[in-house]
Amino acid sequence: MSTSTSSSAGSRSFADVFDTDVVGRWAAPGRVNLIGEHTDYNDGFVFPMAIDRATTITVGRRGDRLLRVASTFEEGVHEASLDDLDPGEMDGWSAYVFGIAWALGRRLPSVEGLDDATASLDAAFGLDIFVESTVPVGAGLSSSAAIECAVAVCLADLWQLDVTRPFLASVGQLAENDAVGAPTGIMDQSASLLGRADAAVFLDCRSLDAEVIDLGFDAASLELLVIDTHVAHAHATGGYKARRASCEKGAALMGVPALRDVSVDDLPRAAEVMDDETFRRVRHIVTENQRVLDTVRTLRTSGPAAIGPLLDASHVSMRDDFEISVPELDLAVSTAQATGAVGARMTGGGFGGSAIALVPTEARDAVASAVAAAFADAGYAAPTIFAVHAADGARRLD
Template sequence: MTATSPSPAVPTAGTWSAPGRVNLIGEHTDYNDGFVFPFAIEHRTRVDLTTGRDGVIRVRSSFAPDPVELPLAELDALFPARRDEITEWARYPLGVAWALLDETQTDPASVTGVDLLFSSDVPVGAGLSSSAAIEGATAAALNDVWDLGLDSVALARIGRRAENDAVGAPTGIMDQTAAMRGRADAGIFLDCRTLDAEIIPLGFAAAGLEVLVIDTRVSHAHSTGGYRERREACERGAALLGVPALRDVSVDDLPRAEELMDDVTFRRVRHVVTEDQRVLDAVRTLQGDGPRAVGPLLDASHASMRDDFGISTPELDLAVTTARAAGAVGARMTGGGFGGAAIALIDHELVPAATSAIETAFADAGFTAPHIFTVHPSDGARRDA
C-alpha cells in the first residue's frame, strides 16, 4: 500500500527506508552469541519524516488506521514498564526513539518533534523481519534529523533494544544488522557476540540461481510463548554446560550435553550448536565451491529446525519438500518459525514450474494459498530523499 503524502503545509525533512531480510542460514543462533548469514532484500519499509510540534512524536502508517502521538519526554516513563499501553505496531518506532534518546543521553527537550508516516512492502508475518525494517528506517531517520552521529552498528543495537524492551520480543541482533548493513549481491556473515561482520559475495545471479520465498501465510509473533520457550531452553542448556552461551559449545561437546540434559533441552541445544557449524560451513563453501554447493546445508538446517528445535509447521515442511522435488538445490524455512516463510535456492528457469507445484501441493493439502516470489540481495537502511 502507498501512504498518503504529508500535508504540504508541513516542511518535509525527508524520506528514509530500510529493508526486510532473508536469513540464508543460521536460525536461532543470534541470541546464543553465535553466527548468522542473512541478506537484505529489495522489499522495504519507508518513513516520510516531517518536523512537527516541539517536543511531540507522532507515528502513522498506511497499515494501521489510528495515529499515535505523545510527548517525547514521556517515552522514558512508558518503556519498558508501561509498554502495553501503546498499540503494538507503534512500539517499534516509539521504542527506537526512546532507545536513541536514552542511549545517547539526549534531553528530549533538545530535539525537534517529528511526524513519522510509514508505508511498507515487506510482507508482515512472513519471517522476513518487517519489524526490523520499521526499526531500521526509524533509526536512520531520527539519527540524521536529531544529528546523533551513530554508526550502523550502534543503530542495529538501538533496534534490538527497542524490540527487546519496548516491544517485548526477545530477539537477537541479526535482523537489525541486516536492515542497517545489507549490501547488494552479498550476504552478511555476522558474529553475534562481537558484532564483527564480513560482507560475503553470494553470486546467485551469476550462477543462474534465484532465491524463491514461499510465504505460507501462517502468521507468527515473536513475542508469543514458543519463541521465548526456545530461548529459555538454550539458556538452560548453556548453564548446565557451564558456558556463557551456546556459542561456546562445539559439536564434539554434544555427547556430554546429552548426558546432562533432558531430551527436549538437548535437542534445542543440538540444533543451535550444529546450526552454528552450518553457518561456518556455508560461508566456506560459498567462497570455495560456489553457491550451488550450499544446498545440502540448507536442507540439513531445515531438518534440524523441524526435528530438534520444533519450530516448523506442516505448511513449511510441504513448501520445502515440494521445492526440493521441483529441482531446488536446497530449501529451508527462514525466520523465527511457527509459521512464516521458506526459501528455496533454485535455477532461474525452474521458478515457474516450482511455483506451480507448490501452489498445487498447498491446494491439495487444503492449506491457504501461499504467496510465492523471488528476492534479491539488496542494500541496507538509507536516506532516499
C-alpha cells in the same frame, strides 16, 4: 500515547494526515536469513541478506517535542512526547517507532563525544512520520526491523547523532525486546542496516563483527524464492520465549555463558547432563552455528550452488530438534526440493511464516507452480511465492 481516527488508511499519504513540511524520506529493507536460525541470541553466527522489499518513511519536522506516526496499513494517528516515552505504554505497530526513540535515549549516554543535550535527547525535536511498506507482515521477513531501521537512520540523520550502524542495530534490538516485548537477537536489524546488493551479512552476534560476503547468485543464475505460507506467527508469544529459555538452560547446564561456547564435539557430554528436549534444542543451535560457518566457507571455495545441502540440513534441524516448523513449511520445503531447488529451508523465527528455496532461474516457475499445487492438494491456503534479491541496507532516499 493517544490515537485519533482517520479513514481510507490504505490509500492515504503523508499530506493527507499531516500539515508539516516534508524534510526527507528514508527506507530500510526487510531481510531473509539464508542460514543461522535462533543462533543470534545465543551469541552465535548468522548469515542474513537484506532484500528488495522495504519500509519507507516520509518525515516532517515539528516545532514541539511530539512524535506523531501514521501509516497506510492502519487508520489513525499515534502520538507520544519525547519527554514521556514509556515502553510499558507502547503497543501495536507504533511501538516499533516510539521504541526506537526511547531506546536511543537509553543508549546514547554511552556514546563518547556527544554533548549532554544530544546524549539525553534534550536537543531533539518532534517529527511527523508516515510509514509505507512492501515487506509482507507475518511472513518472517522482518517487517518489524524494517520499520525500526528506517526510523533509526532517520532520527540519527535529523538529530545529528554521530553513531555507527552497529550501534543503531543495538538500539533496534533494545526497542524490539523492551518496547515490543519480543526477545529477539540483533540479526534482523544488522541485516537491514548493513546489507548490500548480491551479498549477505556474516555476523558474529557476540563481538558484533560483521563481514559482507558476496553471494554470486546472479552470476550462477540462481534465485531465492520466498514461499509465504500465510500461517501467522508472533515472536512475543510463548513458543519463541520457550525456545530461548531452553537455550539459556542448556548453556547453564554446560557451564558456559552462551551456546556459542559449545562445539559439536561437546554434544556427547551435553546429552549426558540435560533432558532430551533441552538437548535437542541445544543440538540445533550448536550444529546451526557450524552450518553458518560451513556456508560462508562453501560460498568462497565452491560457489553458491554448493550450499544447498546445508540449507536442507538446517530445515531438518529446525523441524526435528528445535521444533519450530509447521506442516505448511515442511510441505513447501519438500516440494521445492523435489522439483529442482538447490536447497530449501524454513526461515525466520518459526511457528509459521515463510520458507526459502534457492533455485536455478530456469526452474523458478516450475518450483513455484509445484508448491502452489501441493498446497491446493493438501487443502492449505494458497501461498504467496515471489523471488527476492539481496539489496542495499537502510538509507536516506531524498
